Amino acid sequence: MVCFQSEYIYVEYHAEDKILVCQWYGGCSSLQYRQALIKSMRYAKQFDVDYAVFDRRLLPQISEEDFDWTLDFMYKTFHLLPLKRFASVSSFDVLAERQQQLILRQNQKLPFEVRSFGDLTSAYDWLVSGS
Template identity: 50%
Template sequence: MVYFHTDYLQVEHHQSANVLITQWYGGCSSLQYRQALIQVIRIIKELQVTNAVLDRRLLKPISPDDLNWTTTVYAKAYTRLPLKKIAVINSFNQETERQQQQLYALLKTCIEVRTFDDLTSAYDWLTAVPA
């Protein structure tokens, strides 16, 4: 089910596996970026999501102020969520990827994070039944 959709981001929840998928479609304003991430946090809390795919392939680089906000305010809020595993799909943009690695390094302290090049592999890792 799609919970949030704009020109730059779509957030959908796969209820059967309790997986949230966020897919960025490009750049947006600073305000839109921050509001979108706050909305993602609200959805995760409301649905008690334990696994998420962060598809950042098309996300554009963010401003230094937004990067600081992401690695301080947003990262701190993210660590309080019920998330157990996050599958990250690498960005096509090298600068975006470098920026996002700062966030993932912070999240790895309390959430299992792995990176992937495609959505199928990311989703499969999240939904695999442990042996």
């Protein structure tokens, strides 16, 4: 089921696997970026998802202000989600990927497993594999 779609992000929910898939299509304004993350987290909570994957391959580096906001938002919000696993697909942009890895490291004490992948298929397979 498609939850949200725009020129910069596509969010869908796979009910059969209880997975929320968020695919970034490119850069956007700071407001759009923040609203997209907030919406994605709301869908994760609304659908009581077990798994989530953020495909950030096409998302460029975000501003320092958005980076700081993301650290704070992810730390506070992710702890409250019903997730069992979270997968991130690495950005093609080296600086954006460095930011993503810093965000994931800051949130190491999350109550679920977190891993990074190079492609969406591998990430999705890991989420549903149970191992």
